[in-house]
Amino acid sequence: MIRPLGPDDLDAYRALWLDGLRRVPEAFLLTEVEALGLSDATLIAKLAAGQFWGGFSEDVLVALIAMHQGGPERMRHMADIGPLYVHPSAQGLGYAKRLLQAVEQTARDRGLLQLELCVDATNSRAIELYRAAGFVEFGKRPRSVIVNGAARDDLLMIKMLDAT
Template sequence: MIRILSIDDIAIFKAIRLEALRTEPAAFASSAEDWEALSDDEWRKRLVEGPVFVAFKRGDPIGIMGLSRQRASKMAHRATLIMVYVRGGERTGGHAKELLEATVAYARKNGIRQLELAVSAENTAARRFYEREGFHEAGRIPGGFIHDSREIDDVIMVRRINDQENVGSHR
């Protein structure tokens, strides 16, 4: 089951976000320490800045995907996928695809025409998933982030969405 978290779901948000940051530290620009230091008010602010989708299995949060829309009026047709994570033991269950489908449906309904993301150049499984789901590489940021004292490139990926397109049809 996928649902958008509400302001009352701060405990769920904290649990799955911190799990993601602790379990896959090389996959995120933020660290668990960055988020652990946040006040509850800041957690709430981040929860309501854009929709946060969570995948549940038997009531347990197992995945997360956020959407951050551009604020400038001439760029409001664009949004960035953020905080993408599915628990390791659940990655073959289609949860990432379900999260993405829910996010795309929300984006379409809200006038978003283009989804963007940044993914580690070293995260080949994630890059392959995004390619299967219609994203293409639009560029790279050399040394986009540093993990364990190593500079790692960020791969910028883009997917155009519109009403006629079927989710996942770019295979």
């Protein structure tokens, strides 16, 4: 089941997010220390704002995605996606694809014109997923993040929702 996450999902969201940070730190912007420093109130506000969706197996959160719509008026036509994380026990079961579909439908319902994301340039599995979902590369950000002293490049990808 795929559904928006809300404040009642705080503990499950935090646990899965921290799991992802520990397993694949290069896939996330924040470090584990930074994530642990976020207050419950901060995360509850983000969950209440409708920025997160989850994939559930039975009643267990096994996948998550975030969509952050542009804040300033001139950027409200677009949203950034990420992070997207699927627990290893649920990989290959279609959660990532369904989460992307849910976020895209929400973006369309809100009248957004495009979705954008950054993905580690070495994450071929994620790049393949995004391409299959209709995203195209439009740039590369060298040294986008530095993880454990090593610079990582990001591919910038976009999906135009108003394209025919």
